[in-house]
Amino acid sequence: MRTLLIGMIWVYQKVISPLKRPTCRYYPSCSEYALWLFSYSNFWYALLFSLRRILRCNSLFEGGIDYPIISKRITPIFGSPRLIKVWLVPLCPQKDWSAKGKFYLIKSMKVVQC
């Protein structure tokens, strides 16, 4: 289900989206936002927030930069990074690492090979 949706968004971005004028009032665009969420969070959570995003993507809202937020439990591994795909930026400083924290999900502009 999740793979199917990710596939559909991918097809949309490659085939349908170029056929219309850019309309999204946000960065990342609604389809990117949904794609990141579906790739890195729970299915229902991703669905809910993607829909919320689309509903907010109209003239009644400001628009601008709006990154998806995900909750995740982080297990620290100490070492040098090998590949950076996404950055998880905590909303507030995290004290207890065993608890789930909230993070902005920011895709790396380019996949960094270290």
Next chain:
Amino acid sequence: MLDNFDKLNLQMRILIATAISLLFFIPYSYFFAPVKEAPLKESTSMERAEQQAAPQTSSSPKEGQVSSVAMAETSPSKDIIATVQGSHFRLEIDSLGRIAQVYLKDAKFLKEQKELPLLAPLSSLRPLEVRFSDATTNKEAFAKSYYSDRDLVEIRNTPETLTLTQELEGFKLTKKLTFYPDGNYDLEVETSGSQKRFFLSPGARPIAESDKFAFNGVVLKESGGTIHTTEDGDAKKDEIFEGARFVASVDRYYTTLFFVKEPQGLRVVISKNAEKNPEPFVEALDHLKLSGYIGAKDFRLLESIYPSLTDVVEYGFITFFAKPLFLLLDWLYKFCGNWGWAIVLLTLVVRIILFPLTYKGMVSMQKLKDIAPKMKEIQEKYKGDPQKLQVHMMELYKKHGANPMGGCLPLLLQMPIFFAIYRVLYNAIELKGADWILWINDLSVMDPYFILPILMGASMFLQQHLTPTTFTDPMQEKVFKFLPLIFTFFFVTFPSGLVLYWFVSNVFSIAQQLFINKTLEAKKRAAAAKPSGLSD
């Protein structure tokens, strides 16, 4: 042009290829679509015998007995024993007490000045056909002729009754039919207390308009109000429904159906034939009383016969949205008396609804001119990195309090509307042969002179040039410039009503943008004049 083509990147070429193949396949499938016709060949007696077998169902749901399949070996000649003449239709009854053919007489339905026959001419299940679960009785019933109490029934303004009788071994089968002027009828079947189990069919679907893009098959309303559809070629097994409100065999525009107003409903069996097409029957013991209708799926007519019947009009999976849209369109039609103008008004309504969602984006469009130099700078700086460019564009918008984008929601909202209008234009008999102005005399078919698609393309081109668009991707920009042309070809085969909707929608959006630009400019001038006036 060809030299340029080599320079285009891979994605661009793939896109062009896709567009070209679409341009080819859409008209191709439109013109060369295999039209499904009921088989016209005369079947052998063996085949026919199988066709005339009663559906194999439990004779009573409680007892769980399975009745044997009844067979008929021979088929008597199918002479017409009675004709029913109404002002809108003509109906013929054959020697097996079935409706052999129905002709629609209204000018709208005429084909080459001839009345339109609805049913397949040969060897298909006819309306009012009776099959017995008892094999010997069934065989006998297909061998003996009915007789009618009247040869010709003429219906003026009041309902007329016709009685068909068949003498069978040990009992008499009577069908008492009361026809109404609109093409609906009441029917009472009696087997004179013989306690025989029989099946009565509303018939196989009409074949007058068997376009494969429309829904062809059986529509049934279950006791709970759910609509159950079985499409031609898709009937897998026999299905039984208790307490069904109606059962209808439909093609694109026409239907033959049974319904009851009483809450206990009908016990319906949907069987299948050799081609996997559904064959609907109503099962009964000894006697049966129901109502029926045969003719066009005209919404208001069906509503006047029995309100629940409006659900016979099937628009596919978008029905939940297409039906209210049709009602709105119908309301607008009553208001202005022409379907074309009703579509124009509908466009206006949609625009008004979407206005608050797009208004600010349109206003911000003006501010774009002020930040244009900065925009250019950014575009130069982040050439080839659309993601970074997007981020910086958003920042720039924020800094100047202007976001010229309309938003994804208004765009997304328009898609179901567009698709629902497509389905309504395609399936609503009301829009068949509906004219607009000048050369448009049928909104449900393509524009014969290609004027509307060209106008649509032109309006799209104009709209593009009126609203400055900033692209983050140069490839997208190239595709975008070709879009009006691509869409013109794409829309050529679409129903002209749909092209009309799109065209008018473009025109309204152009007018809206122009109006906003003008008022803003006037405001700006006023604002520019004021401070200088104050400083004096």
